[in-house]
Every structure is written in structure tokens, then in C-alpha cells.
Amino acid sequence: MRKRKEAIFFFLKLLLGGLVIFPLFYGVCLSFMGMADIFKMPPVFFTDRMSWKNYQAVFGRVPIFTYFKNTLLVSGIQVAAQIITSSLAAYAFTFFEFKGKKPLFVLVLASMMIPYESNLISNYLTICGLKLTDTYLGLTLPFLANGMSIFILRQFYMTIPRELKEASVIDGCSHMNFLVRIAFPISKSATASLGLYAFVNAYNQYFWPLLVTNKDAMRTIQIGTGILKDSEGADYGLVLAAAMTAVLPAIIIFIFGQKSLVKGMVAGAVKG
Amino acid sequence: MKKSSKGKKWEWQPYLLLLPSLIIIGGFVFFPFIKNIYTSLTLTNASGNPIKFVGMRNYMKILTSSEFRETLLRTFKFALMVGIPSFVIGFVLALAAAEHKRGSRIYETMFTIPLVIAAAPASVIWYLIFAPHAGVLNYVLKTDYAWLAEPKMAIWCVAAVTAWSGLGMNVIFLLTGLRNVSAELLESAQLDGAGYFGRLFYITIPIASPQIFFVIFYNIVLSFQTFAQIRLLTNGGPYQSTRTLIWSIYEEAFRNTRFDYACAQSVILFLIIFVITRIQFLFEKKGVNY
Secondary structure, eight states, X not given: OHHHHHHHHHHHHHHHHHHHHHHHHXXXXXXXXXXXXXXXXXXXXXXXXXXXXHHHHHHHTSOHHHHHHHHHHHHHHHHHHHHHXXXXXXXXXXXXOOTTHHXXXXXXXXXXXXXXXXXXXXXXXXXXXXXXXXXXXXXXXXXXXXXXXXXXXXHHHHTSOXXXXXXXXXXXXXXXXXXXXXXXXXXXXXXXXXXXXXXHHHHTOOHHHHHHOOSGGGOOHHHHHHHHHHSTXXXXXXXXXXXXXXXXXXXXXXHXXXXXXXXXXXXXHSOO | OOTTOOTXXXXXXXXXXXXXXXXXXXXXXXXXXXXXXXXXXXXXXXXXXXXXXXXXXXXXXHHHOHHHHHHHXXXXXXXXXXXXXXXXXXXXXXXXXXXXXXXXXXXXXXXHGGXXXXXXXXXXXXXXHTOTTTXXXXXXXXXXXXXXXXXXXXXXXXXXXXXXXXXXXXXXXXXXXXXXXXXXXXXXXHHTTOOHHHHIIIIIHHHTHHHHHHHHHHHHHHHHTOOHHHHHHTTTOSTTTTOOHHHHHHHHHHTSOOHHHHHHHHHHHHHHHHXXXXXXXXXXXXXXXX
């Protein structure tokens, strides 16, 4: 009896899950269809006319490799820079006593209270003023450091035993050495979570790259997908194939790095 | 200046370590913040440069325009349209996934996957679900609406897509809350005769209340930041029926080249989010009850 009840519940939960991912499933199905099947009534999910044609077109006609290259470069730069800048800053806040430490840390905390959306217009004007539109620097500059990562890494560095630091000083280990050889490796998993979270965020960015890119050669995959959809006489099968191609890396990261990613998100959201 | 120096000698190292972060945070968080406030008090030219100081005039203009007040009201309504379903559905899903069981990772992953689907591809898929005549939604409801072209309906569609995108995050946070409830506690309550809903309302919800509060506020702030969905589903239309505050900022800056208005509205957006996060902190301090 009990086993049977369990099985029914399991099935019901799968059904709920199916409802949640239905849009994704639907998108995948349509991405293999031509326009005639996409707009068929009643809707169909599978036909024998399904083919890889849309995907071939995405990789052939659409500069998707350029979009991908841009996206990976932009996300990669953002993540690498964020990890470096915030490790350095977190280290300074943890292992140094210096004038102005407190006010500077308060400043870092305060920066988290200013949402990036309310700064968009001014930042856009800054990037324009620096003539950095349509450049990788323009796409990444505002995201090379942020208060939240500094805060989280500092929390983590604080758990490193003082004795370890003192012993290393006696052994003549320099600060840089301690950071690179000890502090950074100890907090590897926290940094990885943070990095993964930052990567997914950067990969999924839409508003900022929309503002600072005009040339097709500089567009990211998210912007490219949107432009395909809005283009005159859009072929929706093709648009969906592009969308699914854009989604795939994020899903792979999610499935394999779920634990780490979730940890980064929880840490990132429950701040200050 | 030597590293080994003891005492009150000025150490340059920490400042050097902080420098990169401070430059970026200073240049792209605090500088724009102040510039925003300044620009909002001026008249700007077509490239966004202030040309004349006008004091509070931009704010007066904005706050007395009925169009803007409608936008503001719509922004708050939109927050509820996103926040309530996202929270309620997220809570049900989290309850369903709370117990660790064989195979629970399968549906847990299914419940949380919308989280990594970026707004752009999500909007593209839903755009077709909402398609007139042959869309799945029309088929399921046996209707024939052009959902995204109806002023009354379009905002619900945008809210639905946003809520769907936020669902994964809701489930994850609520799950961490629900899993803080110990199984022994629930079991002993059950032995004492507490039913499922009794346990839910008197044990589970109070213990998970920090996460519940957090998620509610998270949804509200998320809705204020919704841009890609509006851009790709409705472009702020039809008849401005999906123009929220953030869309209005975008439109003033990039369609009307009124950077002064856009900056003033950005300041308003900041104030709203600031007040809401303050309320959130207050709740986290006092409202968590168990």
C-alpha cells in the first residue's frame, strides 16, 4: 500500500515538473519544425517532417559562432576579473589593518544597495563618452568588480584560522604568497560557486549588451536571438533553433554544476 | 615602505589590493549614482550632456503627468502579478520536493531549471505559446485571442513569462527554508495528532519564514528589473499597456532622447527599490517569528 502511494506521489511530482518545463520542451520540438508545422492547429509536438534544417541554417546563415565567441569572451572576462578583483579586495579587508578600512568596507557594502538598473543610463553615457561602445571593454567594464563578491569572499577568508596566517608570517611567507598559495586554494569551492553564478549571470545578460552594441559582429547570443525574432518575416523555427542553441550551455552547466551554482546563488542573494 | 616594517608606518599594500575594485565600483556604481542625481536636475541635449540647471523641474513634470503616474501604478501592479503566482507556485513545488527521496533530484531539477533559461530565449518560446490563432495557449483555453496585442492581456503575458523565469529561484530558496524543518519535529507533531495542514501552518511555515519573506521581496525587486521580456514580447505596447518604470526609462533615453527625464526616473526607481529593501530588512529583523 505504502509503496503504491509513494509511486503515485512520485508520478504526480514528475507531472508537475513536466508542466514547469513544458515551455522548454515545446521550444525544443518547434525548433525542429518548419513554419507550416509550427502554426498547425491543433498544435503538434512531433511530426515526421522534423529535421535539423533549422540548426543547419543557424550555424550556416546566422553568425552564431561570432555571437557565441562574443558571449564566451564577455562572460569569461567578467568572471575572471571579478574573481581576481574581489579576492584581492577581500584579502585586504581580512588580513590588513589600515587607515580607512572601516569606511572603505562600508562603501563596498553600500554599493550593494544601488541596483544596476538605476545606473544604466549614466553608465551608458560614460561608456559612450569613453568611445567604448561596440568593444569588449565596453561590454565588461562595469562588471569587472562588485561589492557582493568582495563581501562573500571576505566572509570566507575570515574563517581562515589566524594561527595559519601568523605561522606563515614567521616562515617568511609574503602576503601575495599567502593569498595565492593558501587563502585562495582554501576557499576554492566558495570561489567556484561565485564564479559559476557570475558566469550564468553574465551569459544571460540582455539589457547592457543591448545598449552598448550596435554592430552585428559585437553582439552576444542573447541579443542575436532577440534580433532574429524581431527581423522582418522571421522564420520562427530558425529563431527557436538559435534560442535552444543559446540555452544549451546554460542547461549543461546547471545539470553538472547544480550544487555549486545553487550555493553561489544562495550566497549571492542573502547578502548584507 | 618595507613590508616587514612594524608600527605606524604607512602600509601601501592593502590600498593597492583594493584599488581595482574601488576604481570599478567607484566609476560604475557611485559615480553614475551621483551623476544620475545631478543630471536629473538639468536639461540635457541629445547626447545626454547637461546644458542647463533646472532644479526640481524634471521631477515636477514627471510626477504631475498622468502618463507617468499610470506607469508607476502599473509597475506596482506588475510586481503583484509576478510576485504572487511565482511565490504560490514556487511554494507548492518546494513543498512537493522538500523531502529527500529516491529520484527526488529528477523533479527538483525540473522545478528549478527555468532559472538558467535566459530571458531572451524564454521570451521567444512564450511568444509562440501566446501566438494568435495557432498558439498552444489558445488551443488549451479554446480561445482565439491575439494575447500580446490585447492591452488588457499583454501585461499578464509578460508577468507570466517573468514569473516562470523566477520560479526556479523561488523553489531553491523555499527548499532551503523547508529543509530546515527537522523530520523528528514533524513526526512527533504527527504522533500528537496534528494533521498535514496543522503541521504546515504551525511548524513548517514559521520555521521557513525567513526564506518566505526573502522570496516575496526577491520577486518584487525582480519584477522592477524586468526588461528583456517586455522588449521581446510587447515592446512596451500595445498602447503602452506594458510600460513599466524600467521600460519608461529606456524609452525616454533611447527613443525620446530625454536623458534628463530618464535620469530622474532612474532616481525614482532607485528610491523605490531602496525603500522596499529597507522594509525587507525590517521584516527580517522583527517579522521572523518562531
